[in-house]
Amino acid sequence: MTTATGEGLVVQGLSAGYGPVDVLHEVDLQVRPEEIVALLGANGAGKSTLVKTIGGLLPARAGSVHSGGRDVTRMRPERRARAGIVTAPEGRRLFLHMTVAENIELGLRLSGRGGGKALLDEVLDLLPVVRERMSTQAGLLSGGQQQMVALARAAAASPQVLLLDEPTLGLSPRLTVEVLDLVAELARRRSLAVLLVEQRAQQALAVATRGYVIDRGRIVLAGSSAELLGSGEMSEIYFGAAGVAPAADPTPTNGSKETP
Numbered sequence: 150m151t152t153a154t155g156e157g158l159v160v161q162g163l164s165a166g167y168g169p170v171d172v173l174h175e176v177d178l179q180v181r182p183e184e185i186v187a188l189l190g191a192n193g194a195g196k197s198t199l200v201k202t203i204g205g206l207l208p209a210r211a212g213s214v215h216s217g218g219r220d221v222t223r224m225r226p227e228r229r230a231r232a233g234i235v236t237a238p239e240g241r242r243l244f245l246h247m248t249v250a251e252n253i254e255l256g257l258r259l260s261g262r263g264g265g266k267a268l269l270d271e272v273l274d275l276l277p278v279v280r281e282r283m284s285t286q287a288g289l290l291s292g293g294q295q296q297m298v299a300l301a302r303a304a305a306a307s308p309q310v311l312l313l314d315e316p317t318l319g320l321s322p323r324l325t326v327e328v329l330d331l332v333a334e335l336a337r338r339r340s341l342a343v344l345l346v347e348q349r350a351q352q353a354l355a356v357a358t359r360g361y362v363i364d365r366g367r368i369v370l371a372g373s374s375a376e377l378l379g380s381g382e383m384s385e386i387y388f389g390a391a392g393v394a395p396a397a398d399p400t401p402t403n404g405s406k407e408t409p
């Protein structure tokens with residue numbers, strides 16, 4: 150593990166938890182620009198907690214988070230977003246009664262980091278499904294379309310570090326491949342450092358160059374995608390604990406969480 154903090158996302162010795170319970174224990178990870186790194190783990194392993202702590206929604210109890218060489222550990226989420234760390238949270242979190250355009254505008258305003266019309270245009274070129282539905286109410290879109298809107302909203306905020314918490318949750322295998330291909334295209338075009346949280350290890354490792362496996366709040370395995378896919382240890386830790394096969398398709402749900 151390099152300790153260089155100059156580029157991308159660097160997490161060192163990060164611990165966090167809820168109330169009296171420690172959930173994350175001294176997590177180290179790094180994502181360089183233009184790199185997609187998968188964060189894999191069974192239900193309850195600590196993936197969302199790690200994303201929340203990196204994004205600033207949950208305070209770090211120890212350790213540090215750097216983005217582009219800047220120490221953001223003590224910054225509030227809005228300041229972190231302005232510093233380049235943008236999260237597309239699990240469950241999409243769209244405002245379902247608002248149009249797609251309003252969702253994107255509001256997201257950009259909240260992040261305080263919109264990349265302007267040119268960037269939004271570039272993102273929408275990659276996501277024609279979103280462009281075609283800018284005036285549609287978000288609640289009327291399918292789960293896959295909502296996922297694309299969440300991705301567009303996050304990408305249009307001009308992130309340096311993009312945290313994607315289960316962007317394929319509830320999507321069909323075909324849409325999963327489509328969303329992950331788009332993530333890869335965005336990472337390449339915009340030099341993004343992408344941390345991709347996924348339960349679908351095979352699909353995630355197909356677009357990621359490297360991955361980490363988290364178990365009970367600790368990184369227990371790290372390696373290239375090929376190494377992880379071939380690792381018996383990973384199957385044991387991850388799939389043994391999860392009780393699902395690597396390519397398992399989680400039960401589709403179109404449910405969305407609406408934040409006030």
Ligand SMILES: Nc1ncnc2c1ncn2[C@@H]1O[C@H](COP(=O)(O)OP(=O)(O)OP(=O)(O)O)[C@@H](O)[C@H]1O
Pocket residue numbers: 167170172190191192193194195196197198199348
């Ligand atoms: N708000 C909370 N308050 C207390 N404990 C929580 C809270 N959120 C999560 N936890 C606990 O923290 C641990 C890690 O949960 P987390 O949601 O980070 O796991 P996860 O890997 O994202 O799981 P999943 O894949 O099911 O979303 C679990 O034991 C969970 O019960």
